[in-house]
Amino acid sequence: MPIDLKFPDNYRVIGKRNNDNGKNFYFVWGPGKEAEAASEPKVMADYEKRGERLVPLGVHGTSVAVDWDSCIADGGCIDVCPVQVYQWYRTENDIPAEQMINGTSAGTGSCVRDERKDFTDKSEPVREHDCIWCMACVTVCPTQAIKVDQANLEVHKKAAEAYKDG
Numbered sequence: 001m002p003i004d005l006k007f008p009d010n011y012r013v014i015g016k017r018n019n020d021n022g023k024n025f026y027f028v029w030g031p032g033k034e035a036e037a038a039s040e041p042k043v044m045a046d047y048e049k050r051g052e053r054l055v056p057l058g059v060h061g062t063s064v065a066v067d068w069d070s071c072i073a074d075g076g077c078i079d080v081c082p083v084q085v086y087q088w089y090r091t092e093n094d095i096p097a098e099q100m101i102n103g104t105s106a107g108t109g110s111c112v113r114d115e116r117k118d119f120t121d122k123s124e125p126v127r128e129h130d131c132i133w134c135m136a137c138v139t140v141c142p143t144q145a146i147k148v149d150q151a152n153l154e155v156h157k158k159a160a161e162a163y164k165d166g
């Protein structure tokens with residue numbers, strides 16, 4: 001199941017991933033779902049090797065939104081992005097995905113397609129704010145896990161205001 005084309009309708013903020021420059025951040029949206037990652041043998045084999053459970057992870061990012069339940073760590077998006085919006089999240093901090101959604105990122109993870117830790121890794125839109133709307137990542141993703149929509153900058157802004165007000 002690709003990313004819901006109506007995203008972010010029917011989703012709510014479940015996490016805020018800060019950039020350690022103290023300025024930028026992106027939101028994580030739930031609920032998650034069972035999707036392509038759960039039926040991809042390479043992904044499931046690597047979860048088993050780690051002794052980690054696959055759980056619904058939701059969508060990382062708002063205007064550059066990556067459905068982590070659909071992401072199978074192909075890395076095509078990482079490869080084609082001209083401005084390095086993405087990194088492999090585990091190459092910066094190798095912890096289960098559900099534990100990183102409210103953390104802080106230095107953005108020091110790998111932006112090289114074949115440097116994923118393994119197939120439980122995910123493409124993290126850590127520099128969402130740098131997107132130039134070229135749509136290359138959307139086109140290349142084999143599971144259609146990515147929705148890029150400049151109009152959702154406003155959604156991000158409103159979510160940020162609501163988050164601040166608690």
Ligand code: SF4
Binds near residue numbers: 083085135138
């Ligand atoms: S739309 Fe283009 S610039 Fe934006 S994240 Fe995708 S590949 Fe990168």
